[in-house]
Amino acid sequence: MDPGRATQAARLLPGAPHAAGVPGRGFPPSLPFAIRADARADRAHETGHAAAGYAAAGDGPTRETTHDLMTVMTHEPAPQAPVLPTAIGGSTAEAGDYLALLKPRVMFLVVFTALVGMVVVESAVHPIVAFASLLAIAVGAGASGALNMWWDADIDAVMTRTAQRPIPAGRVTGGEALAFGLTLSIGSVLTLGLVANWLAAGFLAFTIFFYAVVYSMWLKRATPQNIVIGGAAGAFPPMVADAAVTGSLGIETLVLFAIIFLWTPPHFWALALVKSGDYARAGVPMLPNVAGPDETRRQIWLYTLVFVPVTLLPIPLGFGGLVYTIVGGATAFAMLGLAWRVYRIREGEEAAKAAQRLFGFTILHLFILFAVLLAEHALGLYSAVPALVLPGLA
Amino acid sequence: MAKAGENGEATGREPTPAEREAEAFRKRRRGRSIALAVVLAALVALFYAVTIVKMGPGVLDRPM
Numbered sequence: 001m002d003p004g005r006a007t008q009a010a011r012l013l014p015g016a017p018h019a020a021g022v023p024g025r026g027f028p029p030s031l032p033f034a035i036r037a038d039a040r041a042d043r044a045h046e047t048g049h050a051a052a053g054y055a056a057a058g059d060g061p062t063r064e065t066t067h068d069l070m071t072v073m074t075h076e077p078a079p080q081a082p083v084l085p086t087a088i089g090g091s092t093a094e095a096g097d098y099l100a101l102l103k104p105r106v107m108f109l110v111v112f113t114a115l116v117g118m119v120v121v122e123s124a125v126h127p128i129v130a131f132a133s134l135l136a137i138a139v140g141a142g143a144s145g146a147l148n149m150w151w152d153a154d155i156d157a158v159m160t161r162t163a164q165r166p167i168p169a170g171r172v173t174g175g176e177a178l179a180f181g182l183t184l185s186i187g188s189v190l191t192l193g194l195v196a197n198w199l200a201a202g203f204l205a206f207t208i209f210f211y212a213v214v215y216s217m218w219l220k221r222a223t224p225q226n227i228v229i230g231g232a233a234g235a236f237p238p239m240v241a242d243a244a245v246t247g248s249l250g251i252e253t254l255v256l257f258a259i260i261f262l263w264t265p266p267h268f269w270a271l272a273l274v275k276s277g278d279y280a281r282a283g284v285p286m287l288p289n290v291a292g293p294d295e296t297r298r299q300i301w302l303y304t305l306v307f308v309p310v311t312l313l314p315i316p317l318g319f320g321g322l323v324y325t326i327v328g329g330a331t332a333f334a335m336l337g338l339a340w341r342v343y344r345i346r347e348g349e350e351a352a353k354a355a356q357r358l359f360g361f362t363i364l365h366l367f368i369l370f371a372v373l374l375a376e377h378a379l380g381l382y383s384a385v386p387a388l389v390l391p392g393l394a
Numbered sequence: 395m396a397k398a399g400e401n402g403e404a405t406g407r408e409p410t411p412a413e414r415e416a417e418a419f420r421k422r423r424r425g426r427s428i429a430l431a432v433v434l435a436a437l438v439a440l441f442y443a444v445t446i447v448k449m450g451p452g453v454l455d456r457p458m
Binding site: 091092093094095098126128129131132135195 | 418419422423425426428429430440443444447448
């Protein structure tokens, strides 16, 4: 094994939570908060086992480091969750806590990308039907978020970024979040089916399943490719919206799917470079913790090289006009420049700053691209660049 | 908050932790109930509007 791997493995920080005092998943809602001590220990062993698998492949921590990690994960005291006032016997959450379960910022992104998906396909659907479809898609995305928070309450409790979420902070029980997520999932899918069509509803149901089960329950704790594959869930909304307003799937929304799908790895791996300690503490096998920061930088660069040309596909396909060509070209150069800096600068504070800048820019980049498409198609600003459009598509 | 005695005079007794907890619980429950009522009302309005749209432009034309 590369000697550098042992050093990188040694960076895996101790401090995983002890079983007691960590929010459980709460079947049923009336159970006390810290009851699922045995389930927490089981999950710690599962995650440690996943890390050991990578050690065996010569691609991650050493067996000794993994053993130490597992020992620490099952025996080190956890941060104590606040005790709920159970004497009353009912929910103590506020309305805002339930809203927080839906991950409003993610919902906004889903609504925004779905809206762009609706607009670029230029259908003749009634605005009220379009609005109701968009609402159902948003609620479905929120339901996925609630189910994810229910499943990940244990690791959310030990990550600084997520420790104040409603379940680890003690404001909502796991059972309440599960019931809330399931109710919204079923309601949003049924609503979309009745308002739009059952192709869109089925697609929304698949999206919820993919995020809650395939990503949250399986991939996230099992493989460093978790966000690569799981990122598809975040890329589906434009296609769901297309299915809702046209009853079919077109090339435009397939391209939007590809843009979001390929954007996801550089975005989340830039974050993981900065927050690798948090993820290590939680036992999540993010790429920097398993393969090391240098390999992560290389992967960010490679994915960016594929991502950038895909962002320019709307131009030859005839739905990205002159404004998109100019803005898309400029942001493409910026993205390449920032990703190259992350690849090149590997030590010290400059390296962390480069990763933070890239992370921040990826959010802006995606927003700008989709905002320009929305403006071109909704405000009538689209004007094709004939020299760049494929024949027959102008 | 002082609690009134039998003849209406203020007793000056501070609420117990259990009473404070119960009051906070009632306040949160009321907030949740109001939020749920608003959401349900909005959904009713939306479903009504969608139904009118789906029934088509002739929905208000009824033969006399």
